[in-house]
Amino acid sequence: MKSGTRYENLRSTLVREEPLVTTPRDWDELELQAHWFAGDFGREFVTTTGQPVRIVQFGVWNREAGPDFAEAAVSFDNGEPVRGAIEIDLDARDWERHGHATNPDYESVVLHIFTRPSGAEFFTRTAEHRLVPQVLLDLSRLSDDVVPSPPEAKLGRCSGPLRELPDEKAYEVLFGAAQFRLRRKAAALARLAELHGPDEALFQALAATLGYKSNKLPFTLLAQRLPLRLLRKSEADTLLFGASGFLPHDLASLESSTRTYLRGLWENWWPRRAEFERLKIDPPLWRMSGQRPANHPQRRLAALAQMVRLWPKIRALVDRAEATAIHEFFDQLKDEYWDYHYTVTSKTSPRRMALVGESRVIEMLANVFLPMAIAQDENRWADFKKLRAPLTNQRVEVAALRLFGEGARKKEYLKSVALQQGLLQIYEDFCLRDASDCARCQFPRQLAQW
Incomplete structure (x- = not known):
């Protein structure tokens, strides 16, 4: 362990720590989302009103209509995590420009992320006039490398016992x-x-x-x-x-x-x-x-x-x-x-x-x-x-990914309607009810007793 510490001290004088996902000079909103989901900006932030924010769960990258990241969990002022969606825009005013303020699909958003302030003070409100906390990202933390494609969801703690x-x-x-x-x-x-x-x-x-x-x-x-x-x-x-x-x-x-x-x-x-x-x-x-x-x-x-x-x-x-x-x-x-x-x-x-x-x-x-x-x-x-399953959907794919990761088992389970239904039930019973990023989930312990 001492050798590892010594090497860490040695390389810190030579190499700047690189994020998992990096950004080219000209990038778009999808690349920004990739950085966010890979954790390149970290977990700890401060809202535009000075409120501390911690991302407990980054959620699921939504490939369909609606907010960018669904089923996330966010803690404000070190309080209990709040479940909801996260929306990421390049400009704060994109919330209004893209019609999110009047779209009921965005009522679940608990955090609005953007990279450019609007100049004048801008408030993010939903169709029901609920005020959504805002975070301005610091893009100087990113480098200019090519962005790989991150997975839709992160591997859960239950994947080990499974x-x-x-x-x-x-x-x-x-x-x-x-x-x-x-x-x-x-x-x-x-x-x-x-x-x-x-x-x-x-x-x-x-x-x-x-x-x-x-x-x-x-x-x-x-x-x-x-x-x-x-x-x-x-x-x-x-x-x-x-x-x-x-x-x-x-x-x-x-x-x-x-x-x-x-x-x-x-x-x-x-x-x-x-x-x-x-x-x-x-x-x-x-x-x-x-x-x-x-x-x-x-x-x-x-x-x-x-x-x-x-x-x-x-x-x-x-x-x-x-x-x-x-x-x-x-x-x-x-x-x-x-x-x-x-x-x-x-x-x-x-x-x-x-x-x-x-x-x-x-x-x-x-x-x-x-x-x-x-x-x-x-x-x-x-x-x-x-019954064989001709297709899957995002929810099933995410459930299989969190429980089994990428591999032969996941691919095999997605071919069966019954196994898809089992994946969905476990995901809804445990993953969607857990806002601790697996820390307090009971499913891994219960698997050990199966």
Whole structure:
């Protein structure tokens, strides 16, 4: 150890300590974020009002719409950590310029970082007029080297015990978490059925799954405000598109096929417009950015309308809950207009698109069909374990990275729907409830007792 200290003293006279991530002379906001996430600015800061700040958890680098870093933890004046998001801008005024002040997605921000003051005193406020603490970064601490790509999340303390577990034990832990998650989903669906009846519960659950993460709320609201029993007696697509606010008023600039399609909806919507006006979804609730064009909420709404039209077949699928039959049904689900359009303002696509893609069918199986089946017969768990995951999402990737790091295990676990569900459950139960950067997390100790 003395030799190490001597060498440290020796090199300190010769070499300036280099940060993990370094900056070129001309850099942009993404490079600044990379420096921040790599810890090149440190953890300890002082706000523009003189308040001490410590970054307890740097959180998750958000690759989607919204604040730059989600699920972070920040301590002010040495107090208990506050969970929330962190936004980084080059200029303090970018908060207003980029529309964050009126965007509800930024309500979770607990710290606003910037590198250039605005000149006049600038206050960062959210859509609900909450004042967000600000920190001005000192860029002189950085060098001019090329910035590597840091990981989305940092390895958790539980990765050590998990790495020591044999494969069969690691599978046992993840499958146990997945089974727990399934039971919770089944119980929630049962409560919904008790309140609204089995058909309405199924309709609301499928609508929420079509909305996925970004638009789960507006899809759920539509299913609640326009119940299945009403839609089956009416023109479902008319009411859904009218109440969603997706019917444009100006049709002149649109393609002829789109004008024809929308005129049909308007003719049916106009006589009932006053009746359903109060049930319309507020436009700010819809999230259009950060999604693949084929997954636009307008297309998913069209899929929901077709599912209403074919409801007896949907009901039969629930009773069977066979993955092959469910895939075949959605493969054959068609809509004359939406098979060739991304949105009501897009050009006609030269090739047909699936109204409901494979990944969305898997989500329905995992979140609706199989939980309902397993609630009736626990032996259906074997069917759930067979489901392969065609895609992942950022939350699953982050969970796998924190628990297992980069490696063969992580890659293998992401191929299975059940293992993905187990990863998510552990991440939500432990990582998202811990604001101590793993210091007080109980999961590593519990793993040792597994």
